[in-house]
Amino acid sequence: MKHIEKGVGLLSAPRDFIRDLNGDNFSAGLVAGIFGLSAGIIHISAGTAAGLPQEFTLLWVISYLMINGLFGLFLPAYYRLPLPMANSIPGALLFAAIIPVVGLNEALGATLIAGVIALVVGLAGWMSLVMRLMPMPIVMGMVAGILLKFGTNMVMPLQNAMLPAVVMILSFFFAARYLRRVPPLVVTLLVGVGYMALSGADFSGVTFSMQFPEFIMPAFTLEAFLAYGLPLALILVGMETPAGVGLVKGMGFKDAPANAITALGGFGTMISAFFNLHSTCIAAPMTGICSGPEAGSHDKRWVAAVIVGIIFIVAAPFYGFVFSLIEAMPSYFIAIIAGLALLRVIGSAMHMTFSGKHEVGAMFSFLIAVSGVQIFGIGSSFWALVLGAGISMLVEFKDFDFTVERPLARKRLLARKAG
Template sequence: MTHIEKGVGFRTAPRDFLRDLNIDNLSAGLVAGIFGLSAGIIHISAGTAAGLDAHFLLIWVVSYLLINGLFGLFVPAYYRLPLPMANSIPGALLFAAVIPLVGLEAALGATLLAGALSLVAGLAGVMGIVMKLIPMPIVMGMVAGILLKFGLNMVAPLESAMLPAAIMILAFFISARLLRRVPPLIVAMLAGIAYMAYSGVDFSGVAFSVTFPEFIVPEFTLQAFLAYGLPLALILVGMETPAGVGLVKGMGYKAVPANAITAVGGIGTMISAFFNLHSTCIAAPATGICASPEAGDHDKRWVAAVITGAVFMLGAPFYGFMVSLIQAMPGYFIAIIAGLALVRVITSAMQVTFSGKHEMGGIFAFLIATSGLQILGIGASFWALVLGVFVSLLFETRDFEFGTARLVTGKASLSKKAG
């Protein structure tokens, strides 16, 4: 017997998609998709720094978009929830760093084992326990710390590119106030594109190319599993799922399928291991965009996640072209759009973080996630949760639900004995 949560199903999904599609969730899905495409630059930068082959880097990102885009179509459609799928950025940094040490095939073998562990965790239904051990204020503190950099990157261009940054940001807020039927993200994007056209941005270096994923057979070594596979499994189960679930719950969704998200991520990660990709999981920043109020009506935001998956799949084969296009754009454009899309998510995350319980753990999770520190080669997001929980256990023990449950059970048993 599994503990996978049931969803609405696929039977009426196409019809419901067309019924629920509107300009708000369309624009949010496009923004999340464009953000996901630009996130591939992180993989390329990390891989280049590690000395990895340029062709491998390209098929790595193509696989990331195609495989996770495919899962990103089905998961939100089945559950009718804004659950876009992508891959773990901390996992990507670990993957790039470990390949020169253990070899690509061994790293992918460790990926396969990490996916299997994630699948078992989802099927066993342990995510309820994980979510209790990592309380929501601490999760949202970590999320706020991760997303804060997107807010900072949004306002940073006001120093180096004041005019276009001011035009885009003002266009967003003015349209939000005056043009109720037009999504402010679309207005901000159009304002940025208009400025680029006016200022004469050079797109002459954009080159067209088509690339597809390549099959590879993983190998298994204990060294690769201990150095990379086990940390990746901990990241997928203990960080990526709680972060994504926390974001969706923070936007007002009560029932979020944490076990299914973990299990599906495990299956996707196991498939990924055969195509030069390191993981599949819920996409936290993209989730923030698709689940935010900018995506429109609460019960129709799932459409934005499906659109994100479609953008991933359509953009995947042409990613070489997309990279050259993104690199030709001024850096402020995507930074401002992503920041504007996430502003209200950051606000909600901060409110949950300081909602009354686990405040000390929450602030430590926030500060650690913001700092970007790395310990044992594992990024700040993971340690934000670990150390945030540790601090809260020390100073806020009574805030934990399992502590309260034990106390109540103990009192009940004493009452029975007394009776």
């Protein structure tokens, strides 16, 4: 445990949560939570495309929200950092595709092994090496490429739903300019809901249901591990943690606990394997929302991540109802809200990508992430990091820093500076 970064602690977290709660971090947490709930649609779509039963996909999403909501309470509260937890979307697509091939129990067995690998990497402190191999401009190139689609999705409704899109987008900037005490995201949410009410949105298909995660025993095969478990481990260690840490550091939080994030994600993934869930990890898009300027004061943004965890836990048993409610909303609603929440984060990521070292590698990382290319069934986010770093090592090796800072040497250096 010596490599796990120290945090503030949990004893005073409830009191500090109440003290730091305000309109800005509440609205950011609410938007991030709604975004996380809507991500369940991706799971259901992937499960449907793979021919999986609807009952399974619903349990899958319920476990995603309940388990990651629980872990998402403790990580940001312990470190007082905006570190919301969710699951890997690329991992979800792999999971849905591999179940018909190897079987559900075997896929969950591979998930368990992937979690063990991530846990070991985090406990051993190897994430510092991974982060050195993935310099910040390359990581932020991948992040900018992935988040760019949220920006384009925000403006796409101008093509087919111009009036509500213009009303919602202008309400955000009007609130930011003239309503200083009201978070712009809250204004946009209210305006969007008001427009839907006036335009006669059909909520007749909304149904109430309640269900909890169910226990299942994993099984183990070499085929499932090679086809799914190993790629999942690489995604968790090589993509999800660097993306989340890169976002948090990009927003000015320099002490992001990469080892702890990876270890906790690995442990959460091991737990997930017993409840129809494929992974637990830091949630990059939601991290962008919770850690960005729209979440208010820098030292209070951690509250937004805790709110995400609360929303997940409360909504999990009722996701059948939540899903039917989301389906009743126009698709532009969540697209515009998420795009506005991530607007300044996308700008910061683009700036960090193209204003420093590793220019060629960062550009390739950005382009690969934007392309959405899949190689060997693994998504563009992973390959953006691997190929971006590889190309940068080939043509920009001088930009890498592989020096190891030893504690004693650091103390002597600080002593000399003090003297």
